[in-house]
Structure formats: structure tokens, C-alpha cells
Amino acid sequence: MSKNTLSRFVMLAVLVVLSLGAALPITAQDVPQSDPSAPIRVWVDAERARQVQAFIDANPDKASLIEIINEPLGANVQQRMLLYNNIGGNWPDVIFEDPSTWRTLNTPAFDFFPADLRPYIPQDVLDQFYPTANDPCIAPDGSLICVRNDIAPEVMFYNVPAMAEFGYELPTTWEEYVALAQQVAEDHPGYTMGQLDGWEPQLLWYYHSDCPIMQPLSASSFRVNFLHPNCQRMSEMLDTVNALGVLDHQGTFSAGYGQIWEQGNWLIHFGPSWLPDFVIKGLYLNADDPENQGTVGVALLPNWADQTERTTSNVGGGSYAMSRHTLNAELAAELIVFVSTNPDVGAAQAATPAYMPSAALWGANLLTRVPLLASDPDPWTVISEAASGVLADGAVEGPPRSSPVFSPFFTDIAAGNRTVVSISEELQAGLVEAVTTAGFESVTDGP
Amino acid sequence: MSALNRLTANDSYRHNAHKKRGTIGDWSLLLIVPYLIAVAMFHLGPALVAVIFSFSKFTFGRPEFFAAGLDNFVKVFSDPVFFRSYGNVIQFSILATTVGFVGSLGIALLLALTRDQFGSVARSLLFLPGAINPTVVGLIFIFMLDPVVSPFGFLFRAVGWNATTDFVSASNSVVIMTALRFFMSSGAWIAIFYSALEGVSQELIDSAKIDGCSPWQLAWLVRRPMIMGFVWFMIIQLVAYNLQIFAEPYVISTALGGASFIDPYWSPNMLGSFYTLQRGDLGMSAVVSLSQTVISISASIFVVTRTGAFVTSTD
Known part of the structure; x- marks a missing residue:
């Protein structure tokens, strides 16, 4: 039996050693040294790897210092950051990700990973970004934790031949949109005037209605009031229009909705500026069919009659950030500024650049890239104007995030189980929960 | 174990057989060592870590053991x-x-x-x-x-x-x-x-x-x-x-x-x-x-x- 006791003792020892090994972190060094000749590791997806390659091509002397690591977007950045922080090393120097990721990583729990880029980017360069483009990158203390690469203002798409044939005017307010919906339901039932599904409803419908979904009040608190009249007017509008049967529910990215477009049975659709390049061309319409050319008009999103400024939401867009642990901040920042502001790099990318001079070049090619778009009014002029009107609240998300609360509720609305007004109180409770669960406080009243 | 002992104690034939195998019985324990190592590494170890972590505070991504109460x-x-x-x-x-x-x-x-x-x-x-x-x-x-x-x-x-x-x-x-x-x-x-x-x-x-x-x-x-x-x-x-x-x-x-x-x-x-x-x-x-x-x-x-x-x- 002594061997038995011995083996038990050995097992216990192995267990304790293993657990301690897993649990004990190596103390991290908090003060990075600076070394202008240190190499940097750049963590980007395939699309952005081309931008970094453009920097290397423009600066061949620095080629040996830059290592590109190809990672898909959303590749468990938080998870890996916890591990890097735990071992106190191995952080990439530059990463491309969603701005909400940087807001999450700019918290004590993640040891304030992103560095402040303000010292490296002059204010006059920042002024040439679209007005609220970099708002998601501004931390509560005012530091600039990322630089926006691309933006996605929401606009209204319309079926040019159908609108002309029926003699309809484009709605510029939601009131006019409801009136048009009533007319369409009566005169031309079967035509769709938008998509009501679970995909980012808070961005597509609510933020631009001046609805205080998660309005940042301080570093630790948010105003959360979905029962606010500015939100309720939109919920009531959605229920009204939905009851008329002019909203489709099959999903923005579904083949079924694409068929409606291909059959010409759509009238109006609301979506981000990247829709023509990525979804309308290909999924919705066959770009090679000459009959489809010039059929998709682009207009500004309607607003409420009493909204004095034209506003819209932003639906997507990535950003570059620098690690505060980098040894070669000079080079990392130089790379970030180059890829974010070089007009040629910006014009060659897939999504709308956030830097206005790059965006102008990008927009000039829009009609050539997507001949499905109607040329009058010029779609790029409309998108650019919309980009200038993205309101700040709709540009800032995370943490906490409202999307995971909205989507499940709106899948029930799309399925026809609930109405938008009937979910209001549960949705409000869900939003408050999301704020609490993410470790913040919520204020549920006020303007 | 106790059930096994009781069973063997009731049966003298089995009792003797067990005695005979006794000399090699301890060696047979070696066969389950890989399993025990795996259990320690992937089950008991992480479980123990979870117990420790549940009382630990994570301020800057690193644990302060037993600081959270x-x-x-x-x-x-x-x-x-x-x-x-x-x-x-x-x-x-x-x-x-x-x-x-x-x-x-x-x-x-x-x-x-x-x-x-x-x-x-x-x-x-x-x-x-x-x-x-x-x-x-x-x-x-x-x-x-x-x-x-x-x-x-x-x-x-x-x-x-x-x-x-x-x-x-x-x-x-x-x-x-x-x-x-x-x-x-x-x-x-x-x-x-x-x-x-x-x-x-x-x-x-x-x-x-x-x-x-x-x-x-x-x-x-x-x-x-x-x-x-x-x-x-x-x-x-x-x-x-x-x-x-x-x-x-x-x-x-x-x-x-x-x-x-x-x-x-x-x-x-x-x-x-x-x-x-x-x-x-x-x-x-x-x-x-x-x-x-x-x-x-x-x-x-x-x-x-x-x-x-x-x-x-x-x-």
C-alpha cells in the first residue's frame, strides 16, 4: 500500500504544480522602453494587409522592420489580449479592428491596451476626417485610441424606374415616408419599402431618430431610455408601416430579398454606404444585365419633420490602433497615419474611407465600380453629405453594446410574433441589463 | 472500494485470487497514470484554478489572489x-x-x-x-x-x-x-x-x-x-x-x-x-x-x- 500512498502523493504534487503554473502570472513590465530600430508586428486582415504593403512599398528602408500577421477581423482579440497581459509580452504593435474593440480594450481589465495617438497626428490632419468619424476612437479622457479607416453612413436607396412610373416623390421626412407607404399599400401592394429584420435595428432605425439608446454621460455611466418619445415615435412608425405590409422580413442578406430586387418589386431600402459595392451588386441585382444599369438611386435618409439637422447612423467601419507596449511607437504611428490618410491607399480600399481627401478619390470611382447606381443625383455627393451628418451618438458603441439586445427582439418582430411597441419595456430592461452586466451604470430618465 | 472489499470478503475463492494477484496489483496502477495525469491537467487543475480565481480580483487583467473575498x-x-x-x-x-x-x-x-x-x-x-x-x-x-x-x-x-x-x-x-x-x-x-x-x-x-x-x-x-x-x-x-x-x-x-x-x-x-x-x-x-x-x-x-x-x- 505504500506505493499507493506514494502515487497519490505524486499525483497531488503534480496537481498543485500544474495549477500554480496555470494560475501564477509572470509580472508584466509596465514601462516600455523606446527603440527606433525595433521591429513591429502588424495584425491585420487580408484587405488591410494590402494597405500595410503599400506603406512597405513606399518605405523600402523600413521593410525589414515590419512583420505582417494576417488575422481575420474579430479573431478573439480580447481573449488573446488577456493572455498577452498575463504573460506580460507578445502584444502586436498595430492592430486593425472594430472601434468598439478598442473601447473595450481601453479599460482597466485590459490594462488600457491602446496608446494615445494624439501626439503623432496633427489636429489639422484629424480635421480632414468626416466630422464624427473618429468619435468612437476618442476615449472618455480625451485620448485618441484609434484612427478610423472607413465609415458607413446610412442612406436611402430607391428604385428609379418604379418611382418614376408610379409618379411618387421621394420622402424626405418619416412623416412623408409613412404617407407614401399608405399610398403604396393601396395602389401597388406587393412593393417593399424597407427591410425589418434582426440586423442592427438600433443603427438602421433608432439612433438617427435622436433616441437615447446608450448615450455616454461619463466614463462609467450611460443614458438608457428606450421609452423616450424620440424612440417611441420610431417604434410606432415601424408598427404602422409594417401593418401596411410594405416591409420585408426575410433578412437583409437573404437570397429571398434579393429575388424581390431582381423582380423589380422593391421601391425603397435603407442601408449603409457599402451596400452598393458588397450587396446590391451581386446579391440583389445582376450587374451584367444592361436593364439593371442606373436603376438604383441614392438619397439622404428621411428625418423627422422637427429634426433641424439632417442626421444618420453609421453601420460599420474599422480602425487602426497602436499598442501602448510598443517599443517603436514612431514607426507604428507613422504606419497608421500613412494607411489612414494616404489618398491612393484610401481610394483603392473596398469601404468608404473616413479621411475626406481619400474618400473624394474613392467616391469618384463609385459609378464606374457599381454601374447599377443612377447618376443623377450623383450618388457619391449624397453619400458624402450623409457621412458629414452621422450623429455622434450613433457613432459610439461599446462597451456596453446595444446590438446584442436589439437583434434577438427584432427577430421576433420579423417572425411576426411581436410588435415593436409591445417589446419596448422588455427591450428597455434588456438595455439596462446590458449596461449593468458590462460593468457600467445606467440613467433611465432625462432628455 | 468498500463495496469491492465486502464482496471479496464474502467470497473466499475470490479473496484468494485477489491475494495471488496482489503482487502485480500495484503495477497495474501504472496503467491509469496517463488518465490521472489528463484528469489533473484538464479537469482537476482548471477546477482548482477556478476556485482560486473565484476569490481573486482582476484589476489589470492579472489576478490578485484571494483579494476579492x-x-x-x-x-x-x-x-x-x-x-x-x-x-x-x-x-x-x-x-x-x-x-x-x-x-x-x-x-x-x-x-x-x-x-x-x-x-x-x-x-x-x-x-x-x-x-x-x-x-x-x-x-x-x-x-x-x-x-x-x-x-x-x-x-x-x-x-x-x-x-x-x-x-x-x-x-x-x-x-x-x-x-x-x-x-x-x-x-x-x-x-x-x-x-x-x-x-x-x-x-x-x-x-x-x-x-x-x-x-x-x-x-x-x-x-x-x-x-x-x-x-x-x-x-x-x-x-x-x-x-x-x-x-x-x-x-x-x-x-x-x-x-x-x-x-x-x-x-x-x-x-x-x-x-x-x-x-x-x-x-x-x-x-x-x-x-x-x-x-x-x-x-x-x-x-x-x-x-x-x-x-x-x-x-
């Missing part, structure tokens, strides 16, 4: 999302365990009736989905639920579901997860039950047949009572496994991105992952894990001690 427990238990996620998995467990149990046992009993080629093909087919990684099954399942591309599309359309969005919604999440879980895990259980049923003594079956037992009576009255130990074992496993559901809803909610019908803290394990990945708080995450451990172990102890299905000695 009971703070993490208070924070988690006062989070309304915690109980909602348990609400979801309890509904899911009841439905998925029932469906998994009735379905697997039923199919296994049917398979035990067949002796032809069809039976062996069916056994292989039923086992196949279990051989695929749950993550992959989750992704495939999204397409299975799309009436436009699914091979079962005609069934969906027959009940009026023409688009995924007609029925894949938050209110149906429990049912959808149950269907997914059954598709994925029933194969393994059917195989286990089938072997258990085949393990029933042939003499017993023959004598039942001589007494005029029909195949259905044979399955239900003779075979089923003989495998109750497996049944309870399966129920323990299914409850523990279902309470821990993570991969499928997590993959689906990630894949559907901003259009997901499942929220990021739908199940306790997803909530644990949320605490870790969004708040960087492994302490709160550890509390969620421990809460599941306590529930699963309590359920196991209850089943083992109260059902009588695991009695090893009758004296």
Missing part, C-alpha cells in the same frame, strides 16, 4: 442576466434531456429489433453527426434552417415557413437549440444504448421468446429494465452536458453577428465567456463555472444515492 459571488448573483441565462438552459435542459432520452432510447430499441442490412446502415448514419465537431455542426445548422437551401426546405414550406426569419427567432431559441443538440449528440447515445441492449443475456431473451414474447414486449419489458443503469447514467450526463451548452449558441451568435437571435449571455457558459472577454474578469467567470459544477455534482449525487440504479452490493 466574496465580491465576485455577490456581483454575479446580483446580475439579473445570470438568472436569465439559467432560466434559458433549464428550459433547454428539460426539453433537450427529454427529447434526447426518449429519442435515443426509442431509436436504439428500434435498432435492436432489426437484424438486416438496413439496421447496420441506419446505425452508421445515425452515428455520423456525432462525429462532427459541434462548432461545425452549429454553422451547418444555420443553413439547415434556411428553407431556401435546406434539404428539409419542403417540410418548412409545408407549414408556411418560407424564410429563415419566419421561425428562427429569439422566442424559438430553446427549441432550435434542442433540435441542434439532438441531431448532434443522439448518435452517440443510440450507440451506447444499442450496445447495452445487445449486452442483455441471450438466454434471457431466448426464454422470453419461448414464453411467447413479442418483439415490442421484448424491447420494453425485458431489455429496457436491464439497462436502467445506463439510463440514469445518460440522464446525469445529459443534464450536465445540456446545462453547459456553449459551442452551438456561441458559434451561431458570432456567425450571425449583428442579426443574431441569441444574445451573448444566453447560457451560463456564454455569460462566463462574456465576463471574461468583455470585462476581462476571470473571477466572475469562475463563479459562473463553479455554479454549474455545484448543480451538476448535486444532481449526480442525488441520482446515484437515491435511484438505486448504481448499487454495487446487495448485502
Whole structure:
């Protein structure tokens, strides 16, 4: 039996050693040294790897210092950051990700990973970004934790031949949109005037209605009031229009909705500026069919009659950030500024650049890239104007995030189980929960 | 151990045999060393770490051991999302365990009736989905639920579901997860039950047949009572496994991105992952894990001690 006791003792020892090994972190060094000749590791997806390659091509002397690591977007950045922080090393120097990721990583729990880029980017360069483009990158203390690469203002798409044939005017307010919906339901039932599904409803419908979904009040608190009249007017509008049967529910990215477009049975659709390049061309319409050319008009999103400024939401867009642990901040920042502001790099990318001079070049090619778009009014002029009107609240998300609360509720609305007004109180409770669960406080009243 | 000792003490022949093997008995322990190492590394070790973490504070992503006291427990238990996620998995467990149990046992009993080629093909087919990684099954399942591309599309359309969005919604999440879980895990259980049923003594079956037992009576009255130990074992496993559901809803909610019908803290394990990945708080995450451990172990102890299905000695 002594061997038995011995083996038990050995097992216990192995267990304790293993657990301690897993649990004990190596103390991290908090003060990075600076070394202008240190190499940097750049963590980007395939699309952005081309931008970094453009920097290397423009600066061949620095080629040996830059290592590109190809990672898909959303590749468990938080998870890996916890591990890097735990071992106190191995952080990439530059990463491309969603701005909400940087807001999450700019918290004590993640040891304030992103560095402040303000010292490296002059204010006059920042002024040439679209007005609220970099708002998601501004931390509560005012530091600039990322630089926006691309933006996605929401606009209204319309079926040019159908609108002309029926003699309809484009709605510029939601009131006019409801009136048009009533007319369409009566005169031309079967035509769709938008998509009501679970995909980012808070961005597509609510933020631009001046609805205080998660309005940042301080570093630790948010105003959360979905029962606010500015939100309720939109919920009531959605229920009204939905009851008329002019909203489709099959999903923005579904083949079924694409068929409606291909059959010409759509009238109006609301979506981000990247829709023509990525979804309308290909999924919705066959770009090679000459009959489809010039059929998709682009207009500004309607607003409420009493909204004095034209506003819209932003639906997507990535950003570059620098690690505060980098040894070669000079080079990392130089790379970030180059890829974010070089007009040629910006014009060659897939999504709308956030830097206005790059965006102008990008927009000039829009009609050539997507001949499905109607040329009058010029779609790029409309998108650019919309980009200038993205309101700040709709540009800032995370943490906490409202999307995971909205989507499940709106899948029930799309399925026809609930109405938008009937979910209001549960949705409000869900939003408050999301704020609490993410470790913040919520204020549920006020303007 | 004690049951074994009592058994051997009652039987002098076995007692002697045990004595004879005694000289090599200790060496045989070596054979389970790899298993013990694996258990220590992947089960007991992490479990111990979870206990330590649950009392630790994570301010800058690194643990301060035992600095949190009971703070993490208070924070988690006062989070309304915690109980909602348990609400979801309890509904899911009841439905998925029932469906998994009735379905697997039923199919296994049917398979035990067949002796032809069809039976062996069916056994292989039923086992196949279990051989695929749950993550992959989750992704495939999204397409299975799309009436436009699914091979079962005609069934969906027959009940009026023409688009995924007609029925894949938050209110149906429990049912959808149950269907997914059954598709994925029933194969393994059917195989286990089938072997258990085949393990029933042939003499017993023959004598039942001589007494005029029909195949259905044979399955239900003779075979089923003989495998109750497996049944309870399966129920323990299914409850523990279902309470821990993570991969499928997590993959689906990630894949559907901003259009997901499942929220990021739908199940306790997803909530644990949320605490870790969004708040960087492994302490709160550890509390969620421990809460599941306590529930699963309590359920196991209850089943083992109260059902009588695991009695090893009758004296």
C-alpha cells in the first residue's frame, strides 16, 4: 500500500504544480522602453494587409522592420489580449479592428491596451476626417485610441424606374415616408419599402431618430431610455408601416430579398454606404444585365419633420490602433497615419474611407465600380453629405453594446410574433441589463 | 472500494485470487497514470484554478489572489442576466434531456429489433453527426434552417415557413437549440444504448421468446429494465452536458453577428465567456463555472444515492 500512498502523493504534487503554473502570472513590465530600430508586428486582415504593403512599398528602408500577421477581423482579440497581459509580452504593435474593440480594450481589465495617438497626428490632419468619424476612437479622457479607416453612413436607396412610373416623390421626412407607404399599400401592394429584420435595428432605425439608446454621460455611466418619445415615435412608425405590409422580413442578406430586387418589386431600402459595392451588386441585382444599369438611386435618409439637422447612423467601419507596449511607437504611428490618410491607399480600399481627401478619390470611382447606381443625383455627393451628418451618438458603441439586445427582439418582430411597441419595456430592461452586466451604470430618465 | 472489499470478503475463492494477484496489483496502477495525469491537467487543475480565481480580483487583467473575498459571488448573483441565462438552459435542459432520452432510447430499441442490412446502415448514419465537431455542426445548422437551401426546405414550406426569419427567432431559441443538440449528440447515445441492449443475456431473451414474447414486449419489458443503469447514467450526463451548452449558441451568435437571435449571455457558459472577454474578469467567470459544477455534482449525487440504479452490493 505504500506505493499507493506514494502515487497519490505524486499525483497531488503534480496537481498543485500544474495549477500554480496555470494560475501564477509572470509580472508584466509596465514601462516600455523606446527603440527606433525595433521591429513591429502588424495584425491585420487580408484587405488591410494590402494597405500595410503599400506603406512597405513606399518605405523600402523600413521593410525589414515590419512583420505582417494576417488575422481575420474579430479573431478573439480580447481573449488573446488577456493572455498577452498575463504573460506580460507578445502584444502586436498595430492592430486593425472594430472601434468598439478598442473601447473595450481601453479599460482597466485590459490594462488600457491602446496608446494615445494624439501626439503623432496633427489636429489639422484629424480635421480632414468626416466630422464624427473618429468619435468612437476618442476615449472618455480625451485620448485618441484609434484612427478610423472607413465609415458607413446610412442612406436611402430607391428604385428609379418604379418611382418614376408610379409618379411618387421621394420622402424626405418619416412623416412623408409613412404617407407614401399608405399610398403604396393601396395602389401597388406587393412593393417593399424597407427591410425589418434582426440586423442592427438600433443603427438602421433608432439612433438617427435622436433616441437615447446608450448615450455616454461619463466614463462609467450611460443614458438608457428606450421609452423616450424620440424612440417611441420610431417604434410606432415601424408598427404602422409594417401593418401596411410594405416591409420585408426575410433578412437583409437573404437570397429571398434579393429575388424581390431582381423582380423589380422593391421601391425603397435603407442601408449603409457599402451596400452598393458588397450587396446590391451581386446579391440583389445582376450587374451584367444592361436593364439593371442606373436603376438604383441614392438619397439622404428621411428625418423627422422637427429634426433641424439632417442626421444618420453609421453601420460599420474599422480602425487602426497602436499598442501602448510598443517599443517603436514612431514607426507604428507613422504606419497608421500613412494607411489612414494616404489618398491612393484610401481610394483603392473596398469601404468608404473616413479621411475626406481619400474618400473624394474613392467616391469618384463609385459609378464606374457599381454601374447599377443612377447618376443623377450623383450618388457619391449624397453619400458624402450623409457621412458629414452621422450623429455622434450613433457613432459610439461599446462597451456596453446595444446590438446584442436589439437583434434577438427584432427577430421576433420579423417572425411576426411581436410588435415593436409591445417589446419596448422588455427591450428597455434588456438595455439596462446590458449596461449593468458590462460593468457600467445606467440613467433611465432625462432628455 | 468498500463495496469491492465486502464482496471479496464474502467470497473466499475470490479473496484468494485477489491475494495471488496482489503482487502485480500495484503495477497495474501504472496503467491509469496517463488518465490521472489528463484528469489533473484538464479537469482537476482548471477546477482548482477556478476556485482560486473565484476569490481573486482582476484589476489589470492579472489576478490578485484571494483579494476579492466574496465580491465576485455577490456581483454575479446580483446580475439579473445570470438568472436569465439559467432560466434559458433549464428550459433547454428539460426539453433537450427529454427529447434526447426518449429519442435515443426509442431509436436504439428500434435498432435492436432489426437484424438486416438496413439496421447496420441506419446505425452508421445515425452515428455520423456525432462525429462532427459541434462548432461545425452549429454553422451547418444555420443553413439547415434556411428553407431556401435546406434539404428539409419542403417540410418548412409545408407549414408556411418560407424564410429563415419566419421561425428562427429569439422566442424559438430553446427549441432550435434542442433540435441542434439532438441531431448532434443522439448518435452517440443510440450507440451506447444499442450496445447495452445487445449486452442483455441471450438466454434471457431466448426464454422470453419461448414464453411467447413479442418483439415490442421484448424491447420494453425485458431489455429496457436491464439497462436502467445506463439510463440514469445518460440522464446525469445529459443534464450536465445540456446545462453547459456553449459551442452551438456561441458559434451561431458570432456567425450571425449583428442579426443574431441569441444574445451573448444566453447560457451560463456564454455569460462566463462574456465576463471574461468583455470585462476581462476571470473571477466572475469562475463563479459562473463553479455554479454549474455545484448543480451538476448535486444532481449526480442525488441520482446515484437515491435511484438505486448504481448499487454495487446487495448485502
